[in-house]
Amino acid sequence: MSRQGNIQKILPSLRDILGDRLSVAQAVREHHGTSLTHLAPALPEAVAFVNTTEEVSRLVKLCHEADVPVIAFGTGTSLEGHFLALEGGLCIDLSGMNRIVSIHAEDLDATVEAGVTREELNHALRDQGLFFPIDPGANASLGGMTSTRASGTNAVRYGTMRDNVRALTAVMADGQIIRTSSRAKKSAAGYDLNALLTGAEGTLGIITEITLRLYGIPEAMSAAVCHFDNLESAVKTVVETIQVGIPVARIELVDPLQMELINDYAKLDYAAKPTLFLEFHGSTQSVQEQAELFGDIAAGHGSSNFRWATRTEDRNKLWKARHDAFYAVQARYPGKDFWATDVCVPISRLTECVLDTYRDIEETGIIAPLVGHVGDGNFHLTLVFDKQDPEDVKMIESFNDRLVERALRLEGTSTGEHGVGIGKKKFMPLEHGPALDYMQAIKRAFDPKNILNPGKIVDLEDE
Amino acid sequence: MSRQGNIQKILPSLRDILGDRLSVAQAVREHHGTSLTHLAPALPEAVAFVNTTEEVSRLVKLCHEADVPVIAFGTGTSLEGHFLALEGGLCIDLSGMNRIVSIHAEDLDATVEAGVTREELNHALRDQGLFFPIDPGANASLGGMTSTRASGTNAVRYGTMRDNVRALTAVMADGQIIRTSSRAKKSAAGYDLNALLTGAEGTLGIITEITLRLYGIPEAMSAAVCHFDNLESAVKTVVETIQVGIPVARIELVDPLQMELINDYAKLDYAAKPTLFLEFHGSTQSVQEQAELFGDIAAGHGSSNFRWATRTEDRNKLWKARHDAFYAVQARYPGKDFWATDVCVPISRLTECVLDTYRDIEETGIIAPLVGHVGDGNFHLTLVFDKQDPEDVKMIESFNDRLVERALRLEGTSTGEHGVGIGKKKFMPLEHGPALDYMQAIKRAFDPKNILNPGKIVDLEDE
Numbered sequence: 013m014s015r016q017g018n019i020q021k022i023l024p025s026l027r028d029i030l031g032d033r034l035s036v037a038q039a040v041r042e043h044h045g046t047s048l049t050h051l052a053p054a055l056p057e058a059v060a061f062v063n064t065t066e067e068v069s070r071l072v073k074l075c076h077e078a079d080v081p082v083i084a085f086g087t088g089t090s091l092e093g094h095f096l097a098l099e100g101g102l103c104i105d106l107s108g109m110n111r112i113v114s115i116h117a118e119d120l121d122a123t124v125e126a127g128v129t130r131e132e133l134n135h136a137l138r139d140q141g142l143f144f145p146i147d148p149g150a151n152a153s154l155g156g157m158t159s160t161r162a163s164g165t166n167a168v169r170y171g172t173m174r175d176n177v178r179a180l181t182a183v184m185a186d187g188q189i190i191r192t193s194s195r196a197k198k199s200a201a202g203y204d205l206n207a208l209l210t211g212a213e214g215t216l217g218i219i220t221e222i223t224l225r226l227y228g229i230p231e232a233m234s235a236a237v238c239h240f241d242n243l244e245s246a247v248k249t250v251v252e253t254i255q256v257g258i259p260v261a262r263i264e265l266v267d268p269l270q271m272e273l274i275n276d277y278a279k280l281d282y283a284a285k286p287t288l289f290l291e292f293h294g295s296t297q298s299v300q301e302q303a304e305l306f307g308d309i310a311a312g313h314g315s316s317n318f319r320w321a322t323r324t325e326d327r328n329k330l331w332k333a334r335h336d337a338f339y340a341v342q343a344r345y346p347g348k349d350f351w352a353t354d355v356c357v358p359i360s361r362l363t364e365c366v367l368d369t370y371r372d373i374e375e376t377g378i379i380a381p382l383v384g385h386v387g388d389g390n391f392h393l394t395l396v397f398d399k400q401d402p403e404d405v406k407m408i409e410s411f412n413d414r415l416v417e418r419a420l421r422l423e424g425t426s427t428g429e430h431g432v433g434i435g436k437k438k439f440m441p442l443e444h445g446p447a448l449d450y451m452q453a454i455k456r457a458f459d460p461k462n463i464l465n466p467g468k469i470v471d472l473e474d475e
Numbered sequence: 476m477s478r479q480g481n482i483q484k485i486l487p488s489l490r491d492i493l494g495d496r497l498s499v500a501q502a503v504r505e506h507h508g509t510s511l512t513h514l515a516p517a518l519p520e521a522v523a524f525v526n527t528t529e530e531v532s533r534l535v536k537l538c539h540e541a542d543v544p545v546i547a548f549g550t551g552t553s554l555e556g557h558f559l560a561l562e563g564g565l566c567i568d569l570s571g572m573n574r575i576v577s578i579h580a581e582d583l584d585a586t587v588e589a590g591v592t593r594e595e596l597n598h599a600l601r602d603q604g605l606f607f608p609i610d611p612g613a614n615a616s617l618g619g620m621t622s623t624r625a626s627g628t629n630a631v632r633y634g635t636m637r638d639n640v641r642a643l644t645a646v647m648a649d650g651q652i653i654r655t656s657s658r659a660k661k662s663a664a665g666y667d668l669n670a671l672l673t674g675a676e677g678t679l680g681i682i683t684e685i686t687l688r689l690y691g692i693p694e695a696m697s698a699a700v701c702h703f704d705n706l707e708s709a710v711k712t713v714v715e716t717i718q719v720g721i722p723v724a725r726i727e728l729v730d731p732l733q734m735e736l737i738n739d740y741a742k743l744d745y746a747a748k749p750t751l752f753l754e755f756h757g758s759t760q761s762v763q764e765q766a767e768l769f770g771d772i773a774a775g776h777g778s779s780n781f782r783w784a785t786r787t788e789d790r791n792k793l794w795k796a797r798h799d800a801f802y803a804v805q806a807r808y809p810g811k812d813f814w815a816t817d818v819c820v821p822i823s824r825l826t827e828c829v830l831d832t833y834r835d836i837e838e839t840g841i842i843a844p845l846v847g848h849v850g851d852g853n854f855h856l857t858l859v860f861d862k863q864d865p866e867d868v869k870m871i872e873s874f875n876d877r878l879v880e881r882a883l884r885l886e887g888t889s890t891g892e893h894g895v896g897i898g899k900k901k902f903m904p905l906e907h908g909p910a911l912d913y914m915q916a917i918k919r920a921f922d923p924k925n926i927l928n929p930g931k932i933v934d935l936e937d938e
Contacts, residue, residue: 207670
């Protein structure tokens with residue numbers, strides 16, 4: 013596109029700032045322009061490995077003057093092509109900004125640089141009896157998780173990134189550094205820039221530091237796996253659990269095909285049936301109460317044998333198996349392409365949405381293992397296909413269209429947690445209607461030259 | 476100011492739409508242009524009593540074309556002058572939009588028109604075993620509460636309006652009607668317009684309908700009042716309670732002077748000492764556990780005798796007394812003026828902030844009863860003074876400046892829940908630094924003619 017090449021005239025200045033932390037090597041550019049999924053690679057023209065917010069600010073200033081696109085990069089684990097450099101430009105790799113700036117145990121908050129991963133943060137918190145619950149499948153960076161408004165298995169109890177970001181430092185399109193909010197637990201002082209930058213996918217500013225809310229590690233934690241004879245019984249168990257108000261920490265649905273893949277990948281021997289993975293947090297007494305209440309509901313829907321895990325290592329093994337679901341699909345179908353999609357609906361519409369989708373999978377005859385954060389009404393499919401086969405691509409595309417339209421018709425959203433990126437962008441007009449004009453207005457106001465991750469979420473031309 | 480009078484040429488068109496629901500009567504204008512606090516009245520030129528979102532849209536379109544300011548009005552209980560019509564214009568009174576549109580018990584959400592008050596909603600929810608927890612002192616409208624990002628005594632457990640608004644309908648500056656978000660529990664689909672309009676004080680759009688998150692009424696609820704010998708012990712008890720993770724539903728500090736006023740106003744006989752009002756929610760077992768844990772902490776700080784209330788009517792009486800704190804101050808000092816202010820700091824800085832403020836009150840010699848949602852690090856003062864006395868005004872103003880500067884120095888915010896309005900506007904540059912430019916950019920993008928509640932939060936001219 014027209015801005016490819018603009019970077020040439022600022023390369024010497026970029027190199028002055030970064031030295032050998034600026035790379036134009038093909039392998040590096042490929043790594044930063046290729047996603048885990050089926051989306052076509054789109055390479056940045058150079059990659060900057062940055063160390064500080066001030067450095068990011070200097071780079072963005074140069075790019076702003078020279079009309080060079082700037083794309084923020086964390087761990088490269090996003091699923092909708094968020095970091096693909098559609099117009100080339102400079103990729104800013106924040107993985108070197110991996111310092112934990114401060115931990116205030118007494119205020120239950122920590123401030124981290126954007127490159128710190130969720131596992132690194134939890135490692136640092138462990139001896140203080142604290143944890144950070146948000147857990148997308150990958151060991152993603154907290155900057156990336158903030159930018160995509162990530163959630164994960166714990167969101168049903170602890171919320172998403174939206175609920176757990178207390179303050180941010182960001183570099184704006186002209187290089188200006190801003191700090192949104194404070195360490196106070198709440199504020200009514202002006203527009204919520206915090207929430208606006210969370211989930212903006214690097215299109216409004218580059219997040220370099222985040223103050224996150226923390227939680228005390230519960231006195232007791234207990235995980236369980238239970239199987240059902242059919243998907244409907246499993247989903248109805250979830251809906252009932254949420255409706256009676258059992259404060260489950262995790263409640264995850266895995267379908268028979270995905271169970272089979274998990275068993276293979278992680279060398280486990282679970283039944284290849286519709287399955288729920290659960291976890292309860294609380295006092296010893298409360299965890300027992302919750303488990304008993306849940307057991308009654310599950311039994312009412314025909315689930316009998318539970319496999320419990322209370323020891324930390326057994327729980328970790330169980331959740332590792334669940335988190336590796338996407339990798340398990342990749343391992344089983346070498347040479348295939350993978351389209352990861354997710355939608356989210358009100359819990360009262362979940363049974364209908366899952367069953368209709370399941371029917372669609374069967375009728376279309378595609379391979380599409382299902383997992384879901386079903387306590388939030390959110391589920392994922394990994395669509396396995398061959399992107400060289402135009403018929404296959406067409407079939408998968410129209411399946412995904414029907415999935416999103418179904419979710420929207422059931423008062424839901426086109427993406428519960430993966431974000432818009434490239435993959436969900438075409439659904440934005442249908443989902444938001446005239447509200448999309450105001451998203452465009454914000455983008456135009458914050459980044460009139462459209463240098464920040466161009467081509468994602470909204471375009472600047474009128475639609 | 477320059478836009479006073481612009482309304483004249485559209486009055487006939489407004490009357491065509493509204494008939495006798497348009498008023499230019501002096502008494503009506505005074506009611507809609509006079510706040511509960513010391514701030515000088517500023518009257519709208521006309522008041523529209525609206526019935527539907529479409530009607531609001533038609534009115535705003537007319538005002539937009541004729542450059543007439545538009546101010547949304549709920550119950551008129553805000554404390555920082557949010558609805559004062561600084562440039563005249565049309566006040567849109569939404570109290571007639573008081574329909575509960577839908578209650579989805581199974582999804583724990585309800586959709587209400589903006590004029591529904593929090594008590595009306597809770598009344599409608601009661602037989603379904605549900606409640607909506609956010610409770611500013613006044614029986615405010617849910618539209619007003621959303622617009623000021625209100626919170627209250629339950630926020631320590633249930634969050635603020637920010638955490639409990641799932642979707643919105645709003646009329647934008649040119650009359651466009653938008654719907655933000657869906658009924659899904661979470662979404663990663665684009666910029667968070669929901670959060671942006673929540674707390675925008677009617678400066679970005681007029682909220683006409685809100686989808687709110689609901690909660691099941693807990694199996695057990697127990698409230699208590701306990702007294703301390705000094706303020707420090709009370710605050711330290713709160714800090715320790717939060718830090719050990721007791722999930723208190725409410726934990727409120729009231730100082731000796733405010734206790735005395737509450738006793739007088741509500742005909743009660745509590746000790747006029749530093750006091751905590753508390754409430755625990757959960758299963759019967761869990762409420763007992765929480766109360767015992769709290770009791771140990773309080774005892775460690777010298778509090779002995781607790782007064783418990785478990786019956787609904789006793790709990791209601793207790794919380795009514797707490798909610799009436801501001802009215803109790805007004806009742807004791809007839810003829811005086813009242814400046815209600817609030818700040819919020821990280822809980823680890825709360826003891827320092829409250830004690831320094833208390834010292835300042837003593838040294839300045841002012842009357843300033845203190846109450847606080849101290850579990851959130853948030854506290855309020857009602858400054859009693861005489862606005863006809865320039866010395867008094869100067870003293871109160873500089874006291875308030877010191878209070879806000881102290882909170883900001885301690886990593887807090889100028890307002891935890893009252894909002895910016897007029898009263899806190901001058902602190903925005905100090906609090907937000909360059910981030911304020913981006914708030915201005917949003918305002919300019921959404922409302923370039925600055926007709927929506929002009930003069931609040933940010934001005935459009937560069938600062």
